[in-house]
Amino acid sequence: MKKSEYSGQLPPTYDKVIRHDIFPEPTHDETARFNFIASLNQHLAGVAAGNKIVYEKRLKPNFNKENGRDFENRHEVHRALKKDPYWKTWSALRRNTMEMRQQAGRSVVLRQIDELNEKAEILNKGKSTLQLNSEIKSPRYASAVDIHLQVGGYDTELVEGDISVGANYDSGIFVTTTGGVGPGIDGGGRAVATAVKQKFPDFKPKRILDVGCTIGHNVLPIAKAYPDAEVIAIDTGAPVLRYGHARAQALGVNNVTFIQADVENLDYEDGYFDWIQTTMFLHELSSKSIRKIMSELGRMLKPGGLLLQVEQPNYTPKMDLLEQAIRDWDCWYNNEPFWSKMHGMDTKEIMRMGGFKDEDYMEFQAAANTDNGDVTKPAKSVSEDYGREALWTVFGAWKS
Amino acid sequence: MKKLNVDYIADAGKKAKGKRPWFLDNPEVEKVLSITMAIAGELAVARERLDTLERILESKGIMNRDEIESFIPSENDANERQTWHAEYLARIMRIIQQDREALETAPDMNEAVEDLVKEFTEE
Numbered sequence: 001m002k003k004s005e006y007s008g009q010l011p012p013t014y015d016k017v018i019r020h021d022i023f024p025e026p027t028h029d030e031t032a033r034f035n036f037i038a039s040l041n042q043h044l045a046g047v048a049a050g051n052k053i054v055y056e057k058r059l060k061p062n063f064n065k066e067n068g069r070d071f072e073n074r075h076e077v078h079r080a081l082k083k084d085p086y087w088k089t090w091s092a093l094r095r096n097t098m099e100m101r102q103q104a105g106r107s108v109v110l111r112q113i114d115e116l117n118e119k120a121e122i123l124n125k126g127k128s129t130l131q132l133n134s135e136i137k138s139p140r141y142a143s144a145v146d147i148h149l150q151v152g153g154y155d156t157e158l159v160e161g162d163i164s165v166g167a168n169y170d171s172g173i174f175v176t177t178t179g180g181v182g183p184g185i186d187g188g189g190r191a192v193a194t195a196v197k198q199k200f201p202d203f204k205p206k207r208i209l210d211v212g213c214t215i216g217h218n219v220l221p222i223a224k225a226y227p228d229a230e231v232i233a234i235d236t237g238a239p240v241l242r243y244g245h246a247r248a249q250a251l252g253v254n255n256v257t258f259i260q261a262d263v264e265n266l267d268y269e270d271g272y273f274d275w276i277q278t279t280m281f282l283h284e285l286s287s288k289s290i291r292k293i294m295s296e297l298g299r300m301l302k303p304g305g306l307l308l309q310v311e312q313p314n315y316t317p318k319m320d321l322l323e324q325a326i327r328d329w330d331c332w333y334n335n336e337p338f339w340s341k342m343h344g345m346d347t348k349e350i351m352r353m354g355g356f357k358d359e360d361y362m363e364f365q366a367a368a369n370t371d372n373g374d375v376t377k378p379a380k381s382v383s384e385d386y387g388r389e390a391l392w393t394v395f396g397a398w399k400s
Numbered sequence: 401m402k403k404l405n406v407d408y409i410a411d412a413g414k415k416a417k418g419k420r421p422w423f424l425d426n427p428e429v430e431k432v433l434s435i436t437m438a439i440a441g442e443l444a445v446a447r448e449r450l451d452t453l454e455r456i457l458e459s460k461g462i463m464n465r466d467e468i469e470s471f472i473p474s475e476n477d478a479n480e481r482q483t484w485h486a487e488y489l490a491r492i493m494r495i496i497q498q499d500r501e502a503l504e505t506a507p508d509m510n511e512a513v514e515d516l517v518k519e520f521t522e523e
Binding site for chain 2: 028029032033035036037039040088089091092093095096097099100102103106107110111113114117144145146149150151152153158159160161162332333335
């Protein structure tokens, strides 16, 4: 039978997600609810593909008739899309699905929050690998709205020692990516670790810094790939660090130190790290802070050291304007305020802000490297769900 | 460790910080869409639970799922089921039914209430 444009390869079921000791345990029906939302996401990727038809058949001819020219940039396309009934319906459904995912995750977490907080406290107690600092606050640009509709952002504490936002984050990534990031939700990190091992077999980093680690899901594969390295993972949010540290302990990864810190004010000496990594972090930064942070990363990296950044692809002149406009959806409608600006930047220019040279620039693609076995393979939809696909651009440089 | 006295039912559905965009021309319609999708989700959850139940019963040899496909209701069964369908439909289609009644009965309800008030109010 022909594969449906809407279901593609069926998403893996939620029971495939690794249940570590701190994982918010779902009931049968909560699992079913996640399965529904993952399938709905998959279906909506097929709905999204209809925007291409709208664009070719309605928007382009109409724009041309009114303006005597073609669309020139993604903002013009966005303005035209906003008036189209097909796009409106798709957007209303997509926004609503993001909200449903939040509700589903929070309802699992909050009904068992006391037990989860207690488990985290036991796993974290007396461990020097978790260092919190209550003076560190999330920057306003990151807390003014709840990023990707995650209620409470990364730092809300409902009670002292709370981990609820971290637990909610963990519970739902599998669903949002229709299983694309794999059962350990670490597809991004594993893609990077595998690529670095293959491309640079002689690279033996002693000190690794992961910036904006949230619950550490993407740094654990790197720490596992380099078990002798000292790995430091920083974030400004205490609840995600508490949860991330407890999660790492539960998964038996002990060479990562989770530190509550602001990357704009780190006191590591110049050239301290052999490898600095950011994963899906840059797009959450204001354009002012990108400049400052890049300069800090450049400072802390050792000459001969490696900086790599994982992101969704930036908008190059080669990228179709409709794709750019659809990728921008998350900026305007999924509380990712800096998404559009960041993805509109030239990645080489971002690297220059850290003092890196154009001739040292590198860029490659990395797909989620998930576990073997059919059901856990990334759910490749026939229609790509822009901004959700487990396929990333990795860019960076060796510091010369 | 402090216990958290959380209203998990209400808090699970808390609004994300930031202005919510509305996409459809009529926000009331978008709200109905949202409720409809949530109900679609709950139907899928109920369906999955039933599926689990059937598979467990089958694995224990209590039933064979082919029996469901070949099941033919007795006359009494059929009558009970069709009654259930009729009640169910009447319940969910109530607003349309009442719309029709309003078309059939004059004057409209607001006027009727006004007339009643007038009739039974002392000058």
